[in-house]
């Protein structure tokens with residue numbers, strides 16, 4: 056059963072854009088109720104707009120008649136409260152896409168192979184799918200290593216050692232990436248579900264890896280190309296007419312003077 060609910064003007068909710076509980080305007084709402092004879096419940100759908108950053112997002116608040124929290128009021132009387140389950144879209148784990156994503160599109164092999172898995176990763180974060188996001192992080196590491204010319208048959212630890220030997224990766228980054236890869240293995244093979252903070256750390260390590268190995272070298276190359284182009288267009292320094300040649304500056308030998 057569906058029904059409209061009274062429109063509330065302000066609601067506290069978690070804003071994934073400015074990361075915290077915020078006062079939000081309720082710009083639309085709708086209640087879906089259900090009744091199973093001995094059990095009933097409802098879900099309130101709300102479209103919220105953050106009063107801090109203007110982000111618009113969706114929140115659902117669900118209750119079930121069987122899920123009750125019993126407590127006591129100030130006078131010691133027992134009180135019962137329905138337990139609310141809140142969900143958001145985009146999810147609190149939503150992460151702002153890096154500013155360099157457009158630059159990545161300009162690197163041909165990266166645009167063909169890495170942009171799609173990266174978008175799936177950010178989609179999994181938006182949809183609150185932490186295990187899938189953890190798996191996607193590991194997949195993205197694998198793709199970046201192959202883009203960097205590392206043999207796909209190697210174990211990831213050997214791939215990292217090769218990158219360090221080729222000076223494409225520092226020793227401290229190797230340790231961080233090794234940890235992130237192990238977390239990806241745990242999500243893939245052992246059903247590990249990372250907490251939002253852990254997921255944030257994993258994605259941050261991946262983003263730093265991409266920035267250091269693909270974006271920064273591409274930026275340096277592009278700068279060198281612009282510098283070369285500039286060098287061709289800068290007018291050369293005109294010759295100084297007052298400046299003597301070396302031969303002219305050379306003092307005459309005493310024998311030449313006496314002749």
Ligand SMILES: [Zn+2]
Nearest residue numbers: 070073105108
């Ligand atoms: Zn906000």
